[in-house]
Amino acid sequence: LCWQLSSLHCSLYSSSACDCSFRPGLDALECDLARNLFGQHLAQELVVKTLRQFMETDYPSKPLVLSFHGWSGTGKTFLSSLLVKHLYRDGSRSPYVHHFSPVLNFPHAQNLKQYKENLKQWIQGNLTTCGRSMFVFEEMDKMHPGLIDVLVPFLGPSWVVIGSNYKKAIFIFISNSGGDDINRVALKFWRERRDREEIQLRDVESAIANTVISDHEHGFWQSEIIKQNLIDVIVPFLPLRPNHVRQCVRSELEQQDLAKEEDIVQSVADSLVYIPEDEKVFSSTGCKTVPSRINYYL
Numbered sequence: 001l002c003w004q005l006s007s008l009h010c011s012l013y014s015s016s017a018c019d020c021s022f023r024p025g026l027d028a029l030e031c032d033l034a035r036n037l038f039g040q041h042l043a044q045e046l047v048v049k050t051l052r053q054f055m056e057t058d059y060p061s062k063p064l065v066l067s068f069h070g071w072s073g074t075g076k077t078f079l080s081s082l083l084v085k086h087l088y089r090d091g092s093r094s095p096y097v098h099h100f101s102p103v104l105n106f107p108h109a110q111n112l113k114q115y116k117e118n119l120k121q122w123i124q125g126n127l128t129t130c131g132r133s134m135f136v137f138e139e140m141d142k143m144h145p146g147l148i149d150v151l152v153p154f155l156g157p158s159w160v161v162i163g164s165n166y167k168k169a170i171f172i173f174i175s176n177s178g179g180d181d182i183n184r185v186a187l188k189f190w191r192e193r194r195d196r197e198e199i200q201l202r203d204v205e206s207a208i209a210n211t212v213i214s215d216h217e218h219g220f221w222q223s224e225i226i227k228q229n230l231i232d233v234i235v236p237f238l239p240l241r242p243n244h245v246r247q248c249v250r251s252e253l254e255q256q257d258l259a260k261e262e263d264i265v266q267s268v269a270d271s272l273v274y275i276p277e278d279e280k281v282f283s284s285t286g287c288k289t290v291p292s293r294i295n296y297y298l
C-alpha cells in the first residue's frame with residue numbers, strides 16, 4: 001500500500017519531483033512554519049516563496065542557495081530541520097541531506113588544502129548520486145576563509161555533473177554574522193513603536209552582506225560566492241521578544257506532554273537574559289536555553 005501511495009504521489013507530481021525520495025510538501029511546510037516558528041515573518045515568507053519558485057520548474061537555472069543569518073537561538077537550525085522534514089520522505093534520516101560543521105568536519109586550519117579537496121569530492125560525488133541533494137553548512141562564521149569557495153562551480157549556472165541535474169540541489173549556509181545588524185534595525189523599530197512585521201528584507205540585506213564579506217574569520221570573507229552573487233536569498237532571523245520566548249516554552253511543554261501552566265511559562269521566560277540591559281527588549285539567547293530551564297522550574 002505504501003508503495004502504491006508513493007507511486008501515485010509521484011505520478012501526480014512530475015516524475016522528477018520524486019528523485020532521491022524528494023517529496024516536497026510546501027503547503028505542509030508553510031503550515032508548520034506558521035504554527036511553530038515564532039517571530040520570524042521574514043524568514044518564513046522568504047523561504048516559502050523562494051522554494052515555491054524553485055520547485056516550479058524541472059530545469060532550474062542554478063541550484064538554490066540560501067544564507068541564514070541571526071543571533072543564536074532564533075530558529076535558523078530549527079527552520080532548516082523543518083525544511084528537511086517537508087522536502088524529503090525520510091526527513092532527517094535522508095541520505096541525500098548533508099550537514100557540515102567547521103568544528104566537526106574541518107577542525108584544523110593547517111589541513112585546509114586537504115579539506116578543500118575532500119569537500120569538493122564529497123559534493124561532486126553526492127550530486128552525481130542525487131541532483132536533489134541538500135547541503136547545510138553550519139557555523140559559517142567559524143569556517144576557514146577560502147574553503148567554501150571550492151563550492152563556486154557547483155553553485156552557478158554553468159557546471160555539469162554527468163548523470164544528474166545538479167541545478168536541482170539546495171545549499172543552505174547558516175551563521176550568526178549580521179545578527180548585530182539585524183538586531184539594530186529590530187531595536188530601532190521597537191523604539192519607534194513600529195510593528196516588527198513591517199521590517200523588510202531591504203532594511204537589513206546590504207548591512208548583512210557587508211558584515212559577512214568584511215569579517216576576516218567568516219567563511220565568506222572575500223568569497224567569490226558573494227562577489228559573484230551566487231547567494232539567491234539572504235534570510236534574516238530577528239531577535240526574539242519575551243512573548244516569543246513564552247511561545248517556545250509552551251511548545252516545549254507540549255512536546256514533553258506536560259501541562260502548559262502559565263506560572264511555569266512566565267518563570268522560565270523571566271529567567272532568561274534580555275537586552276539592552278535597561279530596556280530588556282530581546283532575549284540574548286533566543287529560545288535556545290528554554291528546554292534546559294524548563295526542567296529547573298518543573
Ligand SMILES: Nc1ncnc2c1ncn2[C@@H]1O[C@H](COP(=O)(O)OP(=O)(O)OP(=O)(O)O)[C@@H](O)[C@H]1O
Pocket residue numbers: 036037038039040070071072073074075076077078079175176248286287288
Ligand atoms: N523562532 C523560533 N520559533 C520556535 N522555536 C524556536 C525559535 N528559535 C529557536 N527555537 C527553539 O530553540 C531551539 C534552538 O534554536 P536553533 O537551534 O534553531 O537556533 P539557531 O538560530 O540555529 O542558533 P545557533 O546560531 O546558536 O545555532 C530550537 O530547536 C527550537 O526548539
